[in-house]
Amino acid sequence: MTKVLDLRxxxxxxxxxxxxxxxxxxxxxxxxxTDTVYGLAAHALDAQAVEKLIEIKxxxxxxxxxxxxxxxxxxxxxxxxxxxxxxxxxRCWPGPLTLVTPCENDHSAVHQLPPSVRPRITGPSGxxxxxxxxxxxxxxxHRFMAAPLVLTSANLSGKPTQxxxxxxxxxxxxxxxxxxxxxxxxxxxASTVVRVIGKRWELLREGVIERAAMNxxxxxxxxxxxxxxxxxxxxxxxxMRELLRKKMGREDAVRVLSxxxxxxxxxxxxxxxxxxxxxxxxxLTGHASQPLGDDIMNVADLVLTxxxxxxxxxxxxxxxxxDRVFTLRHDGGDISDPIGMPVDAYRQCADQxxxxxxxxxxxxxxxFFPEVSDGDQESA
Numbered sequence: 592m593t594k595v596l597d598l599r600x601x602x603x604x605x606x607x608x609x610x611x612x613x614x615x616x617x618x619x620x621x622x623x624x625t626d627t628v629y630g631l632a633a634h635a636l637d638a639q640a641v642e643k644l645i646e647i648k649x650x651x652x653x654x655x656x657x658x659x660x661x662x663x664x665x666x667x668x669x670x671x672x673x674x675x676x677x678x679x680x681x682r683c684w685p686g687p688l689t690l691v692t693p694c695e696n697d698h699s700a701v702h703q704l705p706p707s708v709r710p711r712i713t714g715p716s717g718x719x720x721x722x723x724x725x726x727x728x729x730x731x732x733h734r735f736m737a738a739p740l741v742l743t744s745a746n747l748s749g750k751p752t753q754x755x756x757x758x759x760x761x762x763x764x765x766x767x768x769x770x771x772x773x774x775x776x777x778x779x780x781a782s783t784v785v786r787v788i789g790k791r792w793e794l795l796r797e798g799v800i801e802r803a804a805m806n807x808x809x810x811x812x813x814x815x816x817x818x819x820x821x822x823x824x825x826x827x828x829x830x831m832r833e834l835l836r837k838k839m840g841r842e843d844a845v846r847v848l849s850x851x852x853x854x855x856x857x858x859x860x861x862x863x864x865x866x867x868x869x870x871x872x873x874x875l876t877g878h879a880s881q882p883l884g885d886d887i888m889n890v891a892d893l894v895l896t897x898x899x900x901x902x903x904x905x906x907x908x909x910x911x912x913x914d915r916v917f918t919l920r921h922d923g924g925d926i927s928d929p930i931g932m933p934v935d936a937y938r939q940c941a942d943q944x945x946x947x948x949x950x951x952x953x954x955x956x957x958x959f960f961p962e963v964s965d966g967d968q969e970s971a
Contacts, residue, residue, distance in 0.1 A: 592764070594770070595771075596610070596769070598728060598772060599773060599774055604731070605731075608731045608735065609735070616634060618643070619640070619768045619769060620640065620769075622767055622771070623729060623773070624726060624776050625729060625776065626685075627782045628754050628780070629744070629745040629759045630742050631743050631744070631745045631767075634740065635657060635739045644743065647763060648748055649749075650743065655711055655720075655742065655743040656741075656743065657712055659721060659722075659733070659739045660730065660733035664723075664739070669699065672692065674958050674959050675790055675809055676787040679787065685723045685724060687783060688783055688784075690722075690787065691716075691719065692787045693718055693788060716786065718786055722782065728771060746762050747762045754776045756772035780798055782800075783800035783805065790959075793963070810846050810961070812891050814849065814883075814887055815827040815831065815897075816901050817851055819930075820849055820854035821859070821930075822860065822863070822929060823897045823940060826860075827849065827895070827948065834949065848887060848891075849878075850882060852901055856879070859876075859879070863937040888909050893915055895919040896917070897918075898925040902917065921947060921951075
C-alpha cells in the first residue's frame with residue numbers, strides 16, 4: 592500500500608522532505624512531482640534501490656536519467672562538455688530538458704556509480720541523460736543528499752506518463768512505497784530529450800520545449816560591449832552579422848547582440864554610426880541601446896569588449912565568465928571611442944573592428960557552430 596504525503600496540506604514541507612530523504616537513503620523508491628511529469632526516483636549509489644525502481648516501473652532496456660542538483664553538479668559527470676552541451680545546460684537548466692551527452696572522461700562521476708547501475712543509465716551511443724528539475728521539492732531533496740538520483744517517469748512501462756498523484760496511484764499503488772502529492776505538475780508534459788555529441792545535436796523527443804525553441808537554444812550568442820551602446824558596439828554587432836552572412840551564407844546561424852556597461856535603454860545609434868554603416872549598405876537605424884545585465888551574460892558564449900576597462904568591469908561583476916570575455920582587439924588593446932569626432936573617425940573605427948572581427952571568426956572552433964543530426968531514437 593502506497594503512503595501518500597500531501598505537500599499542499601502543510602505550510603512547512605521540511606518534515607516531508609526529511610522523511611523523503613531518509614526513505615531514499617534507506618533504499619526505498621519514491622514518487623514525487625517534477626516540473627514536467629511525476630517521477631520515480633532511487634538513490635543512484637544504491638544498486639538494490641535502482642533494481643527495485645526497475646521492478647516497480649517494469650522498465651526494459653531503455654536508459655533512465657540522472658537527476659542532479661545543479662548544472663555545476665552535472666558538469667562533474669560530463670567533465671569536458673562541448674560548447675553545445677554547455678550552451679544548453681546554461682540556457683535550459685533548471686527546466687524541462689533531459690540532456691544526453693557522453694561521459695567517457697576517466698574523471699567522470701559516472702565511474703563512482705555501482706557497476707550494475709551504469710548500464711541502466713547509459714544509452715546505445717554511450718550517452719547519459721541528465722535532468723536539473725525546476726521544482727522546489729526535488730531541489731530541497733537534493734540539498735540534503737550528496738549523491739544524485741536515478742530518475743524515470745512514474746508510470747508502468749508502456750503506459751501514459753502521469754501529471755497528477757492520482758494517476759500515479761492508479762498504476763503503481765500495489766508496489767510503490769511512498770508518493771508525494773503536490774497537485775498537477777507545472778508543464779503537464781514530458782521533458783524534451785536532446786542528445787549532444789560534440790557539435791552535433793539531435794532531438795530525441797519533443798516535449799515541453801518544442802523544436803523551434805531548441806533551434807534557438809543551441810545557437811551561439813556573441814555579444815559586443817562598449818560604454819553607451821550607441822556607436823562602437825552597435826557597429827561591431829552589424830559588422831559581425833554581415834561577416835556571418837558572407838562566411839556562412841546566413842546571419843541567423845549565430846545570435847549577435849550588443850550592449851553597454853553604462854547604457855540606458857532605448858537609445859538610438861549615433862548619426863555618424865548610422866551614416867558609416869549606410870555607406871556599407873548596412874542598416875543601423877533600428878538599433879535600441881541596452882544595458883549589459885544577467886539576461887545577456889547568462890546566455891553569452893563569447894563577449895567581445897571595446898576596451899580593457901570594459902572587460903575588467905564585466906569580470907568584476909561576472910568573474911565566472913573569464914573564459915568567455917575578451918577584448919575585441921587580439922593584442923589586448925582598446926578600440927578608440929569616436930564619439931564627438933568627425934565621421935572619418937567612425938570610418939576608421941569600423942575598419943579596425945572589421946579586421947578584428949575577421950580574426951575572431953577564424954579563431955572560432957568548429958564545435959562553436961552546432962549541427963543538427965537525425966539519428967536513431969534514444970530516450971532517458
